[in-house]
Amino acid sequence: MTSVDIKQLIRNRGSIKKRLTTFEKYIVSIKDGLISPDSIDVQLRYDNNINLIHEFENIQKLIEEHCTEEELKIQFEEREPFENKYYSNLSFLKDYISKRTSPTAIENSSSIKDSLSNFLLPKIKLPVFNGEYDQWLEFKKNFMSTIDSNTYLNDIQKYNFLNAALEGYAKRVISGCDESQDYQRAWQKLCEKFDKTVFT
Incomplete structure (x- = not known):
């Protein structure tokens, strides 16, 4: 070479x-x-x-x-x-x-995320929706942008926000849903009820 x-x-x-x-x-x-x-x-x-x-x-x-x-x-x-x-x-x-x-690191990361989400909870305010059809689209847009798409919130917290933002007939639509498991079902029921009414 x-x-x-x-x-x-x-x-x-x-x-x-x-x-x-x-x-x-x-x-x-x-x-x-x-x-x-x-x-x-x-x-x-x-x-x-x-x-x-x-x-x-x-x-x-x-x-x-x-x-x-x-x-x-x-x-x-x-x-x-x-x-x-x-x-x-x-x-x-x-x-x-x-x-x-490691499992410990993942658990700590989840704890930090939960702590952060709890810190953010009081800062999120939503208008109340009572089932008036002309208010639905505006309520839906606000809820999806502030709560539904919020990655810092788990389903229990999202359900609690949803439940707190509903009154009267709108709240009765999601009755029977459990906060620990049924946020997705509750939101789907609400959308199916009022989307169908608004767009038909």
């Missing part, structure tokens, strides 16, 4: 080392609290960098096989720092992923 080939291999190895450095900067940003990436982003970074060690090993082996005796010791010294950096950063990210996907 010619010296030109060795130089190209060294450049290719340099590219792999640069990718590892970029990966390390990402890890440092997490450790320092500069970023708080979501689980998908973290998993993608992990998957994209897990094969760096194999790419490095393949090129490093070729360099060591074809470099001169005088250069061999210098080339051997490339291995240890790369491997240490690789395994240190990859193990951190693997542990980070494990902690974020």
Whole structure:
């Protein structure tokens, strides 16, 4: 193999080392609290960098096989720092992923979401709908934009908002629905009753 080939291999190895450095900067940003990436982003970074060690090993082996005796010791010294950096950063990210996907982490995340939704509850106010057909479309639009599509609210909370916003005939339409299970059924019954009346 010619010296030109060795130089190209060294450049290719340099590219792999640069990718590892970029990966390390990402890890440092997490450790320092500069970023708080979501689980998908973290998993993608992990998957994209897990094969760096194999790419490095393949090129490093070729360099060591074809470099001169005088250069061999210098080339051997490339291995240890790369491997240490690789395994240190990859193990951190693997542990980070494990902690974020553990049952405890998921439970804590749900608790935070519930706390946030409870914090938001008093700030949401809806007009009352008593069954007057000419008020239905406006009520439906407001309810869907503030409550039905609100990802911070669970079905029990959505049902409670719906129940509190109804009076008279409209409230009787959803009678029999249970707040713990039947928000979707209650909202569907309401829509079927008043959409049908308005649009026919």
